[in-house]
Amino acid sequence: xxxxxxxxxxxxxxxxxxxxxxxxxxxxxxxxxxxxxxxxxxxxxxxxxxxxxxxxxxxxxxxxxxxxxxxxxxxxxxxxxxxxxxxxxxxxxxxxxxxxxxxxxxxxxxxxxxxxxxxxxxxxxxxxxxxxxxxxxxxxxxxxxxxxxxxxxxxxxxxxxxxxxxxxxxxxxxxxxxxxxxxxxxxxxxxxxxxxxxxxxxxxxxxxxxxxxxxxxxxxxxxxxxxxxxxxxxxxxxxxxxxxxxxxxxxxxxxxxxxxxxxxxxxxxxxxxxxxxxxxxxxxxxxxxxxxxxxxxxxxxxxxxxx
Numbered sequence: 035x036x037x038x039x040x041x042x043x044x045x046x047x048x049x050x051x052x053x054x055x056x057x058x059x060x061x062x063x064x065x066x067x068x069x070x071x072x073x074x075x076x077x078x079x080x081x082x083x084x085x086x087x088x089x090x091x092x093x094x095x096x097x098x099x100x101x102x103x104x105x106x107x108x109x110x111x112x113x114x115x116x117x118x119x120x121x122x123x124x125x126x127x128x129x130x131x132x133x134x135x136x137x138x139x140x141x142x143x144x145x146x147x148x149x150x151x152x153x154x155x156x157x158x159x160x161x162x163x164x165x166x167x168x169x170x171x172x173x174x175x176x177x178x179x180x181x182x183x184x185x186x187x188x189x190x191x192x193x194x195x196x197x198x199x200x201x202x203x204x205x206x207x208x209x210x211x212x213x214x215x216x217x218x219x220x221x222x223x224x225x226x227x228x229x230x231x232x233x234x235x236x237x238x239x240x241x242x243x244x245x246x247x248x249x250x251x252x253x254x255x256x257x258x259x260x261x262x263x264x265x266x267x268x269x270x271x272x273x274x275x276x277x278x279x280x281x282x283x284x285x286x287x288x289x290x291x292x293x294x295x296x297x298x299x300x301x302x303x304x305x306x307x308x309x310x311x312x313x314x315x316x317x318x319x320x321x322x323x324x325x326x327x328x329x330x331x332x333x334x335x336x337x338x339x340x341x
Contacts, residue, residue: 041246044284044310045253051309054316058308070276070297073288073315075308078280078301082128090133090278090299091196092271094287096142096258097125097280100150103255105283106304115150122154129280130158136194138270140165141187142258148185159189167238167262170335186266196275201268203231204240205331231331234265240326240335248325249317252310254284261326263290271296285311293322 037043048055059067059074064084074081098110100118113121133139139159143151148164155161165186174180208221208228221230241262244251250260263286267277273295279287282300284307291298292315302308326333 042249043246043251043253044313046309046313048305048309051313054309054312055305057312070299071292073282073285073300073302073308073311075302075305077303078125079128081301082125082132082280085132085299087131088134089276091137091275092267092277092296093129093133093137093139094263094266094277094279095125095129095140095281096256096283096287097122099144099256100147101144105255106306108304118147119150119154122151123157125280126154126158129278130191132278133159133191135192136196137191138195138197139187139189139191140266140270141189143185143187145181145183145185148187152187155187155189159191160193161187161189163188163236165236165238167241169243170241171243188270196270196272198269198272199233202234202265203331204234205229205333205337206232207334207337234332238262238265240332242325242335249321250286250289250314250325252284252314254307254310257284258286260286260290260293260324261332263287264294264324264327265332267291267294267296282311283307285314289314289318290324292318293324 055075059072061076061081064074064081065086068086098105100112102112103110141151141155152161152164165188166183167186169182169184206229208230211221211228212219221228241259244257244259251257267290271277274297276297276299277287277291279300282288282302285300288298288300288311300311302311326335326338328338
C-alpha cells in the first residue's frame with residue numbers, strides 16, 4: 035500500500051535521491067573545498083579534524099544516545115557507561131576547537147546518557163543550564179514510568195556568549211488575568227483571547243515531535259523538531275552566524291538555521307539521511323515556516339492560528 039494523501043513523510047531512498055546525495059561534500063573535498071551552507075557525507079570522527087578551527091558560532095549536537103538503535107543501516111550498540119564516556123569525550127575533543135571563543139554549545143541526550151554527557155561536557159566548556167523538553171509521546175512501560183522527556187545541555191566557550199532573550203519569548207494564555215486600576219497588568223488581549231509573552235524557562239512543554247502529516251517529518255527514528263532547534267538558534271546566535279551539527283541526521287539543525295537566516299555546516303554518515311537533509315534544505319529555499327513559531331514569538335502547543 036502507498037502512503038495516504040496526508041502522509042508527508044520524507045523517506046526517499048539513496049538511489050532515487052542520487053542528485054541530493056551528489057550535492058553533499060565528501061571527505062576528499064575537505065579541507066580545500068570547505069564551504070559554509072553545506073552538508074558533508076562521512077564519519078564525524080574522520081571529518082572534524084579537517085575543518086577550520088573556530089568557524090562555528092553555535093554547536094548543536096544530537097549524538098547517538100547510549101542505546102541500541104539502527105540509524106539508516108548504521109547500527110549503534112549500547113555500551114558500558116565507561117565506554118560511552120570515552121565515546122563522548124572523543125567527539126567533544128574534536129568538536130571543541132571548531133567552536134569560536136564566545137560561542138555556545140547544545141548537546142541532546144536522554145536521562146541516562148545525560149549524566150555522562152553533562153560531566154564530560156564540563157571538561158571542554160562552561161555548563162550554563164540543562165533544558166528538559168516534553169516529547170509529548172513515548173512508549174509505555176510495565177514496571178517503570180513512561181519516559182516522556184529529553185534533555186539538552188547548554189554550555190558556552192567563555193563568557194562573551196550571545197543570549198537573545200527577546201527572540202525566544204513564548205506566548206501563553208492567561209488563565210486568571212490580573213488587573214490594576216481596571217487595566218490589564220502584564221497581559222494583552224487580542225481576538226477575545228488574553229495572553230502574555232513570557233520569558234522561557236528551562237522546561238519546555240510546547241514541543242510537538244514531528245509526525246506523518248507535518249512537512250518536516252522524515253522516517254528518521256529520532257528526528258528532532260524544527261521548533262526545538264529554532265529556540266536554541268535564535269537565543270544563541272545572530273543572523274549570519276554559523277551553526278555546526280556534527281551528527282546532522284535528517285538535517286533539522288541545518289534546515290532550521292537556513293530558515294532563520296544563519297549559515298550552517300553539518301556532517302552525516304548515512305547516505306539515506308543525507309538525501310533527506312538535502313531534500314529538506316532545498317524545500318527551505320521557498321518555505322521558511324516553522325511549526326509553532328510566527329517569526330516573533332513561540333506559541334504553546336497547537337495554539338498558533340493556522341497550524
